[in-house]
Amino acid sequence: xxxxxxxxxxxxxxxxxxxxxxxxxxxxxxxxxxxxxxxxxxxxxxxxxxxxxxxxxxxxxxxxxxxxxxxxxxxxxxxxxxxxxxxxxxxxxxxxxxxxxxxxxxxxxxxxxxxxxxxxxxxxxxxxxxxxxxxxxxxxxxxxxxxxxxxxxxxxxxxxxxxxxxxxxxxxxxxxxxxxxxxxxxxxxxxxxxxxxxxxxxxxxxxxxxxxxxxxxxxxxxxxxxxxxxxxxxxxxxxxxxxxxxxxxxxxxxxxxxxxxxxxxxxxxxxxxxxxxxxxxxxxxxxxxxxxxxxxxxxxxxxxxxxxxxxxxxxxxxxxxxxxxxxxxxxxxxxxxxxxxxxxxxxxxxxxxxxxxxxxxxxxxxxxxxxxxxxxxxxxxxxxxxxxxxxxxxxxxxxxxxxxxxxxxxxxxxxxxxxxxxxxxxxxxxxxxxxxxxxxxxxxxxx
Amino acid sequence: xxxxxxxxxxxxxxxxxxxxxxxxxxxxxxxxxxxxxxxxxxxxxxxxxxxxxxxxxxxxxxxxxxxxxxxxxxxxxxxxxxxxxxxxxxxxxxxxxxxxxxxxxxxxxxxxxxxxxxxxxxxxxxxxxxxxxxxxxxxxxxxxxxxxxxxxxxxxxxxxxxxxxxxxxxxxxxxxxxxxxxxxxxxxxxxxxxxxxxxxxxxxxxxxxxxxxxxxxxxxxxxxxxxxxxxxxxxxxxxxxxxxxxxxxxxxxxxxxxxxxxxxxxxxxxxxxxxxxxxxxxxxxxxxxxxxxxxxxxxxxxxxxxxxxxxxxxxxxxxxxxxxxxxxxxxxxxxxxxxxxxxxxxxx
Numbered sequence: 179x180x181x182x183x184x185x186x187x188x189x190x191x192x193x194x195x196x197x198x199x200x201x202x203x204x205x206x207x208x209x210x211x212x213x214x215x216x217x218x219x220x221x222x223x224x225x226x227x228x229x230x231x232x233x234x235x236x237x238x239x240x241x242x243x244x245x246x247x248x249x250x251x252x253x254x255x256x257x258x259x260x261x262x263x264x265x266x267x268x269x270x271x272x273x274x275x276x277x278x279x280x281x282x283x284x285x286x287x288x289x290x291x292x293x294x295x296x297x298x299x300x301x302x303x304x305x306x307x308x309x310x311x312x313x314x315x316x317x318x319x320x321x322x323x324x325x326x327x328x329x330x331x332x333x334x335x336x337x338x339x340x341x342x343x344x345x346x347x348x349x350x351x352x353x354x355x356x357x358x359x360x361x362x363x364x365x366x367x368x369x370x371x372x373x374x375x376x377x378x379x380x381x382x383x384x385x386x387x388x389x390x391x392x393x394x395x396x397x398x399x400x401x402x403x404x405x406x407x408x409x410x411x412x413x414x415x416x417x418x419x420x421x422x423x424x425x426x427x428x429x430x431x432x433x434x435x436x437x438x439x440x441x442x443x444x445x446x447x448x449x450x451x452x453x454x455x456x457x458x459x460x461x462x463x464x465x466x467x468x469x470x471x472x473x474x475x476x477x478x479x480x481x482x483x484x485x486x487x488x489x490x491x492x493x494x495x496x497x498x499x500x501x502x503x504x505x506x507x508x509x510x511x512x513x514x515x516x517x518x519x520x521x522x523x524x525x526x527x528x529x530x531x532x533x534x535x536x537x538x539x540x541x542x543x544x545x546x547x548x549x550x551x552x553x554x555x556x557x558x559x560x561x562x563x564x565x566x567x568x569x570x571x572x573x574x575x576x577x578x579x580x581x582x583x584x585x586x587x588x589x590x591x592x593x594x595x596x597x598x599x600x601x602x603x604x605x606x607x608x609x610x611x612x613x614x615x616x617x618x619x620x621x622x623x624x625x
Numbered sequence: 626x627x628x629x630x631x632x633x634x635x636x637x638x639x640x641x642x643x644x645x646x647x648x649x650x651x652x653x654x655x656x657x658x659x660x661x662x663x664x665x666x667x668x669x670x671x672x673x674x675x676x677x678x679x680x681x682x683x684x685x686x687x688x689x690x691x692x693x694x695x696x697x698x699x700x701x702x703x704x705x706x707x708x709x710x711x712x713x714x715x716x717x718x719x720x721x722x723x724x725x726x727x728x729x730x731x732x733x734x735x736x737x738x739x740x741x742x743x744x745x746x747x748x749x750x751x752x753x754x755x756x757x758x759x760x761x762x763x764x765x766x767x768x769x770x771x772x773x774x775x776x777x778x779x780x781x782x783x784x785x786x787x788x789x790x791x792x793x794x795x796x797x798x799x800x801x802x803x804x805x806x807x808x809x810x811x812x813x814x815x816x817x818x819x820x821x822x823x824x825x826x827x828x829x830x831x832x833x834x835x836x837x838x839x840x841x842x843x844x845x846x847x848x849x850x851x852x853x854x855x856x857x858x859x860x861x862x863x864x865x866x867x868x869x870x871x872x873x874x875x876x877x878x879x880x881x882x883x884x885x886x887x888x889x890x891x892x893x894x895x896x897x898x899x900x901x902x903x904x905x906x907x908x909x910x911x912x913x914x915x916x917x918x919x920x921x922x923x924x925x926x927x928x929x930x931x932x933x934x935x936x937x938x939x940x941x942x943x944x945x946x947x948x949x950x951x952x953x954x955x956x957x958x959x960x961x962x963x964x965x966x967x968x969x970x971x972x973x
Contacts, residue, residue, distance in 0.1 A: 194641050351641060423960060436961040506634050513640040520635055534640070541634060549647040549703065550745030555855070555908035564957040568908055587959050595639030602647045603745075609637050 185389060187414035188424040190562045192596045194351050194417055194514065196390060201354045201474045204482040206362055208468075209498060211258050211289060215281040215489030216268045217243065221527035222318040223325045224250030229279055235262045236284075240292025240464055243279055252316045252326045255292075255465030257487035259284045269524050271510050271517045278525075281489065295463035305333075308377045315459045316466040316528075321345060321356070321420065321449035322511050324529030327456060330446050331377035339446045342374045342383040343429055346398070346450040347413060347420030349388060350512025353532040355470040356450050358483045360387070360394040363454040364401050370453030371408055373460055378446050383408045384429050385450070390415040417514060418594040422447040424562050436590050451531070471495070471526060477505030477535030486526050492533060493522035504537040514595045549603035557597035557607060563590045567597035567607045574610035579617045588614055647744075650853045650903075651704035657844040658711045658898065664840045669719035669771060670778025672786040679723045681710030683730025691739050705744045709733050712898055713752040716832050716891060716938070717759070720771040720783035724790040725763050729755040749945045750902045753938050760938070770804050770831065804831045806881075806890045806934040824888035835891040845897035858906060859896040861917020862924070863887060866896075869925040880929060892924060895937035905945040912948075912955040919951075920944040 220226035225247035237243055237256040244254040260281040268278035303311060312328035319325045333339055344367075348356040360367065371383045385402070387395045389412045399410040413419055413428050423434045425447060432443040440447050455466060467488055474481040479500030486495060492508060509516040510530050526533075557567035565587055573582045582588040588611065597607040665673045689701040700706075713733050717726060736758065737751030738744065760767050771783045805824060825838045848854035870886040886892070900906060900920050907916045920940045927936025 192643075194643075427960070433961045436959060438961065507636070507640070508633055509638075509640055513638070515638050516640065517638065518633070518635045518640070520633065522633075536640065543644070544636075544640075544642065545646060547646075550743065552647055552650075552745050552903045553906075553908050554650070554903040555910075555913070558908055558957060559910065561957075563960045565959060566908070566956060590959055590961070593638070595641075599639050599641060600643055602643075602645050602650055604642070604646065606637065608639065612637070 185412060185414045186386075186428040187416055187419065188427040188562055190560055190564065190596070191416045191418060191424070192560050192599055193415075194599060196415075197352045197474075197513075198354050198357075198390070200481045201352075201472050201483055202357060204354070204358070206358050206470050206483045206485050208485040209487065209490065209495060211283050211285060211487060212490050212494040213283055213285060214263070214491070215257055215260065215283060215487060216278050216491065216523075216525040217254050217257075217281065217489045218268055218270055218276050218278040218525065218527060219244055219247075219254065220276050221270075221324060221529065222252055223323065224248065224252075224329075226277065227251060227254050229265050229277075231262045231265075231279065233262050233264050236260075237262065237281070238292075239289055240467060242465060243281075246313060249313075250326055250329050252313060252318055252328075253465065254279070255316055255467050256281060257467040257489055258289055259287060269521050270527075271519050271524055271530075273520060292462075292464045292467070295461075305331075305377050305379060308373065311460060311463075312373070312377065312456065315456060315464065317452060317456050317459065318466075318528045319449055320451040320455060320469055320528065320531065322515065322529050322531050324527070327448065327452055328377075330448065331374060333378055333441065333446075337441050338444055339378040339380040339441060340382070340444045341430060341446075342371065342378060342380045343422070343425055343440070343445050343447040344371055344374075344383055344385040344450055344453060345420055345422065345425055345447055346385050346387040346391070346394065347425060348391070349415075349417045349420040350514055350516075350532070351417075352474050352534050353472045353512045354474075355472045355483055355531050357391050357394055359451045359454045359470055360391070360398055363458070364398055366457040367398070367450055367454040368401060368405065368408065368457065369461065370448075370455070370457030372405070373456055374446065374448055374453060375407060380446065381407065385410045386413045386419075386425050386429050387411070388413055388415040388419055417596065418562055421562065421592060421594060423592075436587065466528060469526070469528065469530070471530060472532040473499040473535075474532065475509075475535040475537075476540060477502050477507075477537045488528060489525045491522065492519065492524050492526065495526060495533060496522065496535065501535060502537060504539065505535045506538050506541050507536040509534040509536070514599070515593065545604045548605055551603055551605060554602060556600040556602065560596040560600045562594060562596060563587070563592070565591055567591075567601075567611075570614075571597075571605050571607045571610050574614050577617075579614040579621075582614050583618055588618070591615075645853075648703045651708050653848060653851060653853050654708045654898070655704055655711065657848045658708070658715070660840055660844050661715060661837075661894070661898075662711060664837050665715060665719070668773040668837075669783075670775070671781065672771065672778070672783040673714075673719045675723055675782060675786060676717060676719060676721060676726055677711060677714040680714035680717070680726045680730045681707055683727040684710035684713065684734050687731045687734040688739070691735060692743075700743055703744060705738075706734060709738070709751045709755075712894075713755050715835065715894060715898075716752060716756045718767060718770050718832055720769060720785045721766055722785055722788035722790075724788070725759060725766060729759045732758045745904055747904055748948070749942055750899050750905050753899060753942050753945075756938055757942060768807075770807070773831075804890065804934065805885070806928065821882070821884045821888055824885065831889075832891060832894075835894045838888040838893040841893040841897050845901075848901075854897075854901045855903075855906070855913055857910075857913045858901045858917045861914050862896040862900055862921040863892070865918040865921025866892060866924055869922050870929075873925065873929055886925065886928070890928075890935045891937040895924075895941055896921075899937075900941050900944065905948060907948050907951045907955065909952055909955040909957060911957075912951040915951050915955065916944050916948065919947065 227244035267275040317327040688706040733755030737754030849856040871883040923940035
């Protein structure tokens with residue numbers, strides 16, 4: 179099927195500058211292996227993985243080094259032929275120290291590609307067996323949320339999925355990994371989409387791509403012609419078009435109920451990078467050991483899209499891409515929802531889609547003065563969830579956290595940052611929401 | 626970690642921000658007011674210039690001094706006091722004694738704004754609070770209208786302008802005029818299309834800034850295009866005045882025709898620059914329309930049935946008072962809202 183002509187979208191949202199030109203033409207290039215890798219056992223949503231290796235043990239590339247710690251959990255695989263140095267605490271983007279496997283990479287010998295299994299096997303699997311096989315690949319959402327992929331593929335009893343929504347929006351400014359994956363790994367992507375269709379028993383799949391990637395829309399629409407179940411739908415370039423609730427609204431005109439999941443409206447959403455990796459790994463029975471990362475921003479000398487072994491310290495990656503002296507802020511992810519990190523020792527994990535380096539210049543342009551709320555209502559007209567960030571912000575300042583949750587739908591906020599982006603008074607609205615959610619969580623556990 | 630690692634800065638997302646700040650919005654409102662003020666000076670001469678300067682200086686100085694005395698962060702630099710000062714002057718009769726304007730400026734800032742906590746916390750439009758105060762305290766000078774385009778207006782102030790505090794203002798028959806609305810109200814003069822045209826172009830008597838509907842509309846369009854003003858409020862207010870006054874006109878031809886209602890008095894200035902004050906108007910998309918239509922309706926009611934010829938000021942002040950309720954009743958329906966009917970939300 180061809181592309182639809184109507185530009186689909188959701189209501190509200192913002193149009194930040196895209197900043198994608200620096201890396202959009204950069205083909206995915208493999209990064210050399212660093213001397214050491216750090217594999218945090220909890221780099222996905224859910225229970226941490228359990229290590230199954232001992233210090234000083236030698237592991238081959240692709241070997242499983244940790245098993246899933248439960249159903250909502252995934253195993254870890256060795257990204258390189260290496261020796262286990264230790265199992266200890268490592269710094270993660272949140273600033274917390276969590277258990278991790280430290281690997282000393284064998285830089286002397288050739289890094290062989292992981293062994294491949296016969297590809298015919300996976301076609302015969304039942305949906306349940308397929309879900310288990312997906313879990314074994316260690317796949318999580320590569321768009322940033324890092325939610326275990328197999329959990330989304332398991333359709334609970336009494337529910338059904340009619341449409342697999344494939345997220346190729348990449349609405350975060352600066353990032354171009356999904357774009358490059360769609361151009362360079364479209365075959366793997368379609369294999370992945372078919373796996374998702376089989377696992378969820380859905381009848382069709384729609385690949386939503388923002389109109390600022392016409393080459394990807396064209397390429398995938400052509401490739402989709404061979405499979406009548408899969409079609410490509412251009413969606414309006416608007417942030418946060420790639421948020422799953424927004425994309426479901428744009429493509430299916432359905433609203434995920436408050437507090438619910440896409441499955442409540444018979445949909446399952448997967449990122450293009452996730453399905454492309456899955457389409458590559460599952461037929462070969464391999465594990466996730468590398469991912470594409472956009473390294474970009476004014477603080478980087480050689481911005482590009484790098485295929486990075488998981489566990490590579492950010493420092494190594496930035497040394498390779500060239501970090502300028504003026505660099506002052508390093509953000510994992512995009513500028514709208516990414517996390518600024520305190521140390522470059524932090525490793526690239528499964529959920530890291532980009533590394534954005536900002537310099538003194540950009541930081542100097544960022545306002546520091548906070549004005550009072552002038553009730554301009556811009557945030558209300560930006561919030562894709564139709565919340566009232568202005569009121570929520572005022573309540574947060576008064577520490578009315580319970581009221582925020584009960585009357586103003588605090589928990590529907592997914593911290594996309596639209597409100598803080600448009601706020602002329604520079605009020606840290608997203609931060610106010612985070613504080614309120616954290617306090618409410620704490621109070622609930624205290625009870 | 627190596628020694629060479631640069632000092633990294635930690636901030637929370639989002640790391641991008643639209644580069645429009647609150648002070649920039651206020652500054653742009655001032656830019657938009659400059660042509661309106663210039664037309665006022667062109668029409669009323671030296672007196673209008675002195676009036677605008679005095680009022681603005683009074684507002685700025687009050688904000689600066691009060692903030693300083695209360696030992697809090699000084700906000701005189703955020704341009705909001707300048708907006709109030711100019712707007713306030715534009716609502717006043719051009720020949721108003723300057724000392725009264727200065728007193729009014731203090732009232733605007735202190736009673737209208739700072740008592741509530743400053744910019745963002747005031748329930749009523751500060752300029753209109755000041756004007757309402759003067760209307761009550763100095764009724765006679767507040768209803769003396771100087772003729773527009775008087776000869777010699779650029780070399781000589783209207784005599785009452787320079788009146789000393791608490792002295793009887795000198796009579797100024799040679800300068801005086803009456804606003805078209807007052808003519809209609811008190812002398813039952815009929816209004817025709819000629820009046821509409823002259824009100825639209827601004828060749829009539831009135832407050833310093835409530836004369837040329839055309840100039841005000843153009844300046845408002847500038848702000849609306851720059852997204853620094855919500856166009857829906859003037860659209861709602863002017864539309865509602867047109868519709869409701871049209872209904873009254875059809876019922877009784879002695880009522881002014883809707884076009885005259887639109888272009889006369891302070892309606893344009895009020896709808897474009899006062900009702901759109903972000904702080905005191907609703908924040909919700911539905912609320913904004915309700916506010917516009919309501920203030921327009923109140924304006925028509927007050928003009929036709931009130932004791933005063935002009936109703937824009939009270940209409941907007943009443944609208945300001947209703948803003949918290951409008952906000953509470955028009956909270957947006959959230960994405961994925963449950964089907965159950967949402968409870969009416971309580972405001973702070």
